[in-house]
Every structure is written in structure tokens, then in C-alpha cells.
Amino acid sequence: MQNLDSIGTQIRKFREEAEIPLRKLAALLDIDQSTLSKIERDERRTNVQMIEQIARIFKADKDKLLVSFYSDVVMYEIQKEKAFSEILQVAEAKIEYQRTKTKKLK
Amino acid sequence: MQNLDSIGTQIRKFREEAEIPLRKLAALLDIDQSTLSKIERDERRTNVQMIEQIARIFKADKDKLLVSFYSDVVMYEIQKEKAFSEILQVAEAKIEYQRTKTKKLK
């Protein structure tokens, strides 16, 4: 099943598992250590490129990490909304609708 | 059921239904007409405040409009992802998890 930890928490767990200091992982990723610190504590967003690097470095499943990454993004957008569940349902229906539409255009 | 039109399309339909020119609705909303034109064609985002004004002006269901608005936001974030459905599922699980957690803290 999919990990429900935030992407930041997952990165931190990978790193601690491998016993690499934050400073060194930051160097590997070519970012400032303070930036990585913020990413691990979900104070700052990652991006897809970095997810790919993380997956390579820790031999983790890139696709699962991407699901974590994007679900974080979605979560931050709507977490305060009472109707979050309906919002997600409607978003899914819209995306599906979009896809059938563009398929028909072929 | 929830309307699957984009929020922009819904605003346009309200406006055309009421036979109000774009220019006039823009004036009511106190925005430039070109901005409203872009909003109606989903080239530019609205915001919650404007949704509330729209609901008042057209006596529409504000909550439903908000669901449309936020589902648009979510859709744009993830529509290109193959695993969009899983992303949404995980996002929902995360939000639910967050909520039970904060409830327990009371």
C-alpha cells in the first residue's frame, strides 16, 4: 500500500536509515543544507527532479514517491475545506471527462 | 449532482443566462473586463472572494461553486499524471488522517 507519510518525512526516513547526514545528502542533491532541512520538515516543496534523484540515491520506487509528492500538493490546497472529499471526487470526474474528450479527438 | 463544468464556464453560463454583458459583470465585480474574460475562459484563476460575489449576484449555491473552484485547482495540479486516481485517494487518506490526529489533541 501507499505510504501516508509526507514526502519530506519519507526523505528524512530514507536518509536516517542510510545514516547520511543532512549536509551530505544536500551536497549530493546540490542544494543548500537549510533547504533540505526545510524540505524534510515540509516547510518547503520539492520538485519532480529532486524526487527522481532521491529515488535513484535510495533505490526507492519513484512512482510511489511521486504519488506522495503530488498528494501532498493536493492536500495542502484543500485540507481546510469541509467538502474536501467531494472536491476530490469532482476533480477525478473532471480529469476522467477531459481524457475521454481528448481521446475522441484522435 | 455536482456540475462538472469549470468554474469559468459556470460563470459564463450564469452571465449569459442573465443576459448581462461581460463588461457590466466585470464592473459589478470591480475587475477589468479582460480579466473577467480570461476567468471565464479558464485562463486565469478566480479566488474565493469572487466566488462569493458570484453566488450572491446570481443567487447560486456558494458551496457548490467552491467545490467547482477547488476541484479545478486540484485538477490543474495533477491532470497530467498517469496515477491521478491514486494521488487523489492518497490525498484523501492523508487529510482524514490529519483530522483524526488533531481531534485527538483536544
Next chain:
DNA sequence: CATTTCTTGACAAATTATGTCCAATAATAG
């Protein structure tokens, strides 16, 4: 205490969003 690790806040630079104007195009009425 000394060293290493991590966190924090301040700041500038870059990117993205927003607001406005106005000319071009489209639609409609006369």
C-alpha cells in the same frame, strides 16, 4: 567542552500571479 549536525530567520534573486490599458477581432443592430 568541543565538534558535528540541524534549524531558523533574514535577505536577495527569480519566478509567477495580478491588474490595467488599449488595440484587434468578433458579433450584432441599424
Next chain:
DNA sequence: CTATTATTGGACATAATTTGTCAAGAAATG
């Protein structure tokens, strides 16, 4: 067809947000 009204598109300035960097301080380790 012409005039009028409505809508769109692009250019531009300004504002807001994000991102990258640094250095000092706090926390943990030995």
C-alpha cells in the same frame, strides 16, 4: 455595409510568492 457594442489578446508594470544562500544559534554527540 457601417456603426456600435462586446469580447479577446497581448504588452506592460506591479505585487506576491517561491527559491536559493548565508550565517548565527540550538541541539545532539562524543
